[in-house]
Amino acid sequence: MKQRVTLNINGTEEEVYAEPWWSLAQVLREEFGLGGTKIACNTGDCGACTVLLDGKAVRSCLILAVKAQGRKVVTIEGLRGKDGGLHPLQQAFMEHFAVQCGYCTPGMILTAKSLLDENPAPTEEEVREGMSGNLCRCTGYAKIVEAVMAASARMRGEHR
Amino acid sequence: MHFKYLTPNTIPQAMALLARHKTRATVMAGGTDLVVKMRSRAIDPAYVVDLSNIPGLDFIDFNPRDGLNIGALASIRALETSTLVGKQYPVLQSAAHQLASPAIRNMATLGGNLCNASPSADMAPGLIALAAKARIAGPEGETFMPLEEFFSGPGKTALKAGQVLVGIQVPASQASMQAVYLKHARSSIELAVVGVAAGVILDSDGRSCKDVRIVLGAVAPTPMRARKAEAALLGKKLDDKAIVEAAEIAAGEARPISDVRASADYRTEMVRVFTGRALRVAAGIAS
Known part of the structure; x- marks a missing residue:
């Protein structure tokens, strides 16, 4: 029932x-x-x-x-940037071509959001570790890690 | 999947539901193992009793008298990030870190990992090495059981109808144990091909072995202690020769199966390799 x-x-x-x-x-x-x-x-x-x-x-x-x-x-x-537009992670995924077929992208971005909320300044190794449970069948991992690192830098800049 | 979802608010309510529905009921905590099992029809319960509305089961606490107390609903992520656990019992932090993926660890609980009773459960070997006890609530009150006796087969525990695992206690005395859990798998998200925990307490001379536990995962119907290997080390000088011998004995004690992840022969060999490595790290003579 x-x-x-x-x-x-x-x-x-x-x-x-x-x-x-x-x-x-x-x-x-x-x-x-x-x-x-x-x-x-x-x-x-x-x-x-x-x-x-x-x-x-x-x-x-x-x-x-x-x-x-x-x-x-x-x-x-539901993910938004401060101005109501794209979130810095969404922006960075676009700018760094971290999207290929796109199927893994929402999960990648939300995992990255959770990761950056806990650790706003991760090393590349920490990003790889934090994202290790998300698979990209297009194998676009290098770009995804780049995008998360870029978003992290941008988000820290905003807080300054 | 087709079941009634029940959410008791107290332990007595949960025990009553489990006593009434017996084998037709299954307990849910985080659900990360259970939902997969139900979806694949490995189990098909008529009632799912979700404990997550019961207050007071999600905590991690240390005091010098009882040692470490962990509530059954503490998440694996909480164990991984607890400074308390990291400082007093780093083997548990490390095991939590090696369990599945961050998003799974956010939901998965210690009680769930143990009650699912997978032979490869990542939290079991380290806890058994630390002589942990299962805190069990039942109609006759609360009882403690050594965790090594808690598992009775793949997916099976010693819990009787109406009993609930409410927590885990690690004796304060074990805080002096140097323990390590090594997981051999393609990646942490995979189940362990072989998991080995080794814990050592050295004598005051700093060389000989006052207490030792070697616990093997994924190589028997339940997590198991390699007792003959332990006996071979007890009181001996913990050097490379002794460790090589003990690792050989542990490999002989394992009772692995062949499956999709590895053959029995490979697992046996990996028990030898990883027992040696784990003992070297625990003894502080890792190269």
């Missing part, structure tokens, strides 16, 4: 009736039309479904929607 779930998605209080076995990824995509969250492996290995749950990167394919009751979810659609 479907259960009522209330949660905050990208800053808006939302309500949905979900079967207990529906994943958060599935509900974001199919009930809320937020297709930026990708489902690829559906086993937690690839990182394409990464969203922020209460500010931390998690695998939305491994979280039951009912388990997200009362929590804050941010998807790639």
Whole structure:
């Protein structure tokens, strides 16, 4: 039987009736039309479904929607820069050509967001480590690491 | 997947639900292992009892009398980033760091990693090396069980119907143990092909072995101590020769299977290699 779930998605209080076995990824995509969250492996290995749950990167394919009751979810659609435009990470991914087919990109960017929130000035090694759970089938890793390093520098500059 | 999702607010409520539904119920913590198992139909429970609404299970605490207490719902990420754990029991910080990926570690819990009872569970060998005890709540009250007795087979624990793992305790005396966990895998996101924890307490002479534990993961139906290898080292001078011999004995004790990740022969050989490496690091004679 479907259960009522209330949660905050990208800053808006939302309500949905979900079967207990529906994943958060599935509900974001199919009930809320937020297709930026990708489902690829559906086993937690690839990182394409990464969203922020209460500010931390998690695998939305491994979280039951009912388990997200009362929590804050941010998807790639909800990520914004301070001026309401693109977030520095989104900007840097574009400028550094860190997007090829694009399927891993939302998960990459949200993982990087979680990483930079915890560690605003990571070394390249720390970025590689922090992003190690996200797979890019196009193998565009070098550009992705460059983009995260560039965004990190830009974000620190903004705070000065 | 087709189940009722239950969210008890207290341990007694959780125990009552588990006692009522017995094998038809499964416990959820972070869910990172459980959802995968349910989706692949490896298990198909009628009831999922999610413990995450129960307050007081998500903590890490140290005091000199009890040692380290970790709540079952403490996340692997919390263990990885805890300065307390890093200072007193660095082997646990290192094991947490080697478990899956950052996003999994944000959700996955210590209790979940142990109750999932995978032979390759990354948190088990280091904790067993540190003589950790499982704190179990049950209808007859709270009991402690050595963690090495907690696992009864792949995916199986010693928990009886109605019992819940509520935490882990590591004795304060083990803070003097030099311990290390080495995971042999293609990358941390992979399951361990072989995992080895070695813990050593040296005598006051700084050379001979006062206490030693060697714990092997992914090479038997449960995490296992290499007791013959331990016995061969106890009281001996912990030099390269003794370590080479102990590693050989440990390889003989392992009971690995062949599967998609490695053959039994390869695992046996890797037990020898990684036991040697782990002991050298623990003994402070790593080259």
